[in-house]
Amino acid sequence: xxxxxxxxxxxxxxxALELVVLDMAGTTVLDDGVVETAFQxxxxxxxxxxxxxxxxxxxxxxxxxxxxxxxxFTYLAGGDRAAAERATAAFEGxxxxxxxxxxxxxxxxxxxxxxxxxxxxxxxVLTTGFAPVTRDALIDGLGWGGLVDLVLSPVDAGRxxxxxxxxxxxxxxxxxxxxxxxxxxxxxxxxVESGRRAGAGFVAGVLTGAHDVRALTDAGADAVLAxxxxxxxxxxxxxxxxxVATV
Numbered sequence: 001x002x003x004x005x006x007x008x009x010x011x012x013x014x015x016a017l018e019l020v021v022l023d024m025a026g027t028t029v030l031d032d033g034v035v036e037t038a039f040q041x042x043x044x045x046x047x048x049x050x051x052x053x054x055x056x057x058x059x060x061x062x063x064x065x066x067x068x069x070x071x072x073f074t075y076l077a078g079g080d081r082a083a084a085e086r087a088t089a090a091f092e093g094x095x096x097x098x099x100x101x102x103x104x105x106x107x108x109x110x111x112x113x114x115x116x117x118x119x120x121x122x123x124x125v126l127t128t129g130f131a132p133v134t135r136d137a138l139i140d141g142l143g144w145g146g147l148v149d150l151v152l153s154p155v156d157a158g159r160x161x162x163x164x165x166x167x168x169x170x171x172x173x174x175x176x177x178x179x180x181x182x183x184x185x186x187x188x189x190x191x192v193e194s195g196r197r198a199g200a201g202f203v204a205g206v207l208t209g210a211h212d213v214r215a216l217t218d219a220g221a222d223a224v225l226a227x228x229x230x231x232x233x234x235x236x237x238x239x240x241x242x243x244v245a246t247v
Contacts, residue, residue: 016242017201017235019176020117021167023066023186024128024151026209028110028228029138034098036061041094042073048087049076065210066188068129068160092134104141107208109229114147116232121242122183125150125170129160149174161190164198171198183240185231187211192219202240204231 025031039061043049049057057076064072069091073084114124125148128135132153139145150173154160157169171182183202184195187209195203196219205216205224216224223234235241 015201015239016181017122017183017240018181018242019123019125019171019174020183020185020231021125021127021170021195021200022114022184022228023188023191023209024126024130024135024138026065026187027185027191027206028107028114028126029142030105030107031209032105034095034102035065038091038095038098039072041097042087042090043076045090045094046083046087048073048083051078052076062210064190066129066161066186066190066194068154069131070154071160088131092131095130095134096137099137099141104138106142107227109227111142111144111147113229113231114144118147120232120235123149123174123176125152125174127152127161127166127170129154131155161188162193162197164194167194167198167200183231183235185225185228189215189219192216192221196220202235202238204234206230 022028025035043057060075061072070084070088073087074081077083077087117124130153132155135151135153139151150170152166152169154166157165159165167182167184171179176182179199180201182198182200183204184191184200185204185206186192187206188211192203192205203220203222205221206227207213207224208227213224225231225234
């Protein structure tokens with residue numbers, strides 16, 4: 001190998017990613033309004049949003065998709081943490097009811113996309129604003145227990161999105177070498193902001209969930225993709241895949 005080739009290889013190795021952090025609902029797991037319906041059921045059962053018109057409460061829920069559910073309910077409850085905790089428990093129960101009624105479905109091609117990233121030499125971690133009981137039910141329903149390296153909820157990390165904690169916890173747990181070696185993808189502004197705040201080397205938005213191109217771009221996404229199946233190609237185009245995938 002010539003000196004120029006060695007230099008080129010060193011530069012590629014310096015840029016290569018090691019870890020991909022993916023959101024669940026709306027990014028890898030089909031939402032189809034389930035989260036919104038679960039919020040509505042929880043609000044009706046606990047009265048947590050009675051201090052404001054429901055349209056305003058729903059607008060806040062939509063704007064904060066991807067964030068920790070306890071944080072969203074704390075806002076709806078006017079800062080009443082005890083009421084927010086009751087509403088969060090009601091939300092998790094309502095979500096479980098809906099999943100039991102309707103089943104759980106992946107975003108088309110998501111499992112293959114995740115496997116493709118792993119085959120390319122990357123670790124893959126899923127993150128969510130759900131509590132572990134709901135998160136684990138989704139993973140079991142999809143049969144994804146052996147598919148990913150790790151699945152994290154806010155309770156595992158400290159703070160939920162848009163804080164960087166979930167991304168940084170994924171980095172630490174997978175022993176990834178630096179934040180620059182992390183890619184983040186999600187369907188919400190909170191997903192993108194979390195990746196940016198963590199210092200991730202690449203942050204992508206996807207259009208299969210809550211927010212549109214403009215919102216994701218304004219939040220700082222490096223790319224906005226139709227869905228998660230486009231992530232491998234986007235990384236390859238930018239020379240961000242590990243060398244094991246390109247030799």
